[in-house]
Amino acid sequence: MGVLTALAILAGLIVVHEAGHFFAATWQGIRVSSFSIGFGPVLLERQRRGVQFALRAIPLGGFVAFPDDDDESDIPKDDPNLLSNRPLHQRALVIAAGVMANFLLAWLVLVAQGYVVGIPAGFSAAPGVLVAAVQPNQAAALAGLKPGDRIISLAGQPIGGGQEAVAELVKTIQGAPSRTLPLVAERQGQKVKLKLKPSDLGGLGRIGAQLQPNGTEAFRRPKGPLEPIRQADHDFALLTKRTIAGFGTLATHFGETAGQVSGPVKIVEMGATLAKQGGGSLFLFAALISINLAVLNSLPLPLLDGGQFVLLLLEGVRGRPIPARFQMAFMQSGFVLLVGLSVVLIVKDTSQLPLVQQLLGH
Known part of the structure; x- marks a missing residue:
């Protein structure tokens, strides 16, 4: 479902x-x-x-x-x-x-969240740190960590709760490049003992995992009919800013961040997980993906809206239409690039699904 x-x-x-x-x-x-x-x-x-x-x-x-x-x-x-x-x-x-x-649409979804679910009223933290995503072939994946795991102990030290726990865990990992750290995680109600060896990246430990606080977001009823709109304005601006920054980081540090890029299969998997959580998760998922689609389509690449806009700008500067031969070459190159990238991402994401990994013997 x-x-x-x-x-x-x-x-x-x-x-x-x-x-x-x-x-x-x-x-x-x-x-x-x-x-x-x-x-x-x-x-x-x-x-x-x-x-x-x-x-x-x-x-x-x-x-x-x-x-x-x-x-x-x-x-x-x-x-x-x-x-x-x-x-x-x-x-x-x-x-x-x-x-x-x-x-x-993203703004309207955030407004609807305010009226239907309520206004965010703080985060109720619980012990442990959640593993939201794991990059393939990085330290976390090699250690056996999986999305959805709750890290409850690292290097013999129990993990507290909240954003402070995430910061402390990251600090410990960064301070232990190439060192093996015993780790205990909770997975589907069972404790799992693992050995985590952060890679050395410029003297800092790195594991290739997205971590987030463990707990639940609390919501309250709006204080007035306009509060959901003000909250939506704030959240929309914040999500858009972070999305643009993320694409900027991908462009400027492609080698370090390319492994974090997900395709449609991974997005559906993430959406399915959020659907099970209920609450405001699906509203946020829909708004975030809609903003990502908008920013992605704004990029000046062939076949995307941004690429079409570049051709219009060139036409405006030249004062006459761009030759059809050039436009065709521009679009065809974009088709090959985007279809090729889509296939690669689908294969990569599908190979990381738990059922597929079991069939492959991983």
Whole structure:
């Protein structure tokens, strides 16, 4: 049930993104030929007002297509309602609308969280530190730590609770590069004894795991009808800032952070886990993924909205359209890059699923 919930959220976010492009075009009277979720062969389709609405076989995103892209279209090339014949600012709005829709959805989800779940009222800490994620082939993974484990003892010292416990644990790990530390973790109600050997990174110990405090987030009822909106403004700004910073760190320290990049399989697994927790977790998951989709699509890469925007900017600077040959090469290179990256991430994430690891004998 948790997996289905996570898949439904991801599908909804994709639909919202593509709907942004679609409604920005139709609102301006621009012709649209199709609205598709997924890529590849059509599984289900419906024609309405000259637009094909389709569900396709490969669930790696979606797209809105225009007659301009179809060489067999019977619409005259000089039709004023073709996207390519519209002014630069109208085309820019169509391209930017997907990102705007995801940002707006994230804010609305955070507002809904305030009204439905309540306003965050502090964290109720419990002993231990949770392992939220583990990087493959790093010290934590080699020691046998798994996502969901609760570390209760390290180097013979019991672990307290709260953010202070996380800071103390990180301090101990950083101070023990290349040293073997006995560790006790709780996994599904059973204690597991492990040996953790932090790697040496510039004189500091590193284990390749994401740690977080153990406990539950408490919520209270809003003090007034506007408090959820103010809280959503604060949380939206904070999540967006951290997401942009994360992409910046990935670009500037790619070698160190590439292992933390997750694909759709890992995202669904994380969403399924949060669905079981209930409360405000799913609201936060939906908002965070929606913001990540918006920021990702803003990057100036081929096939992404940011790449399309770069072509528009170049056209504005040149004062005339970019040659079709250059645009085609730009898009084709992006297709190969993004599909290749998606396949790699899916294979990597799938290989780390517990059931797959058991089948492989890990």
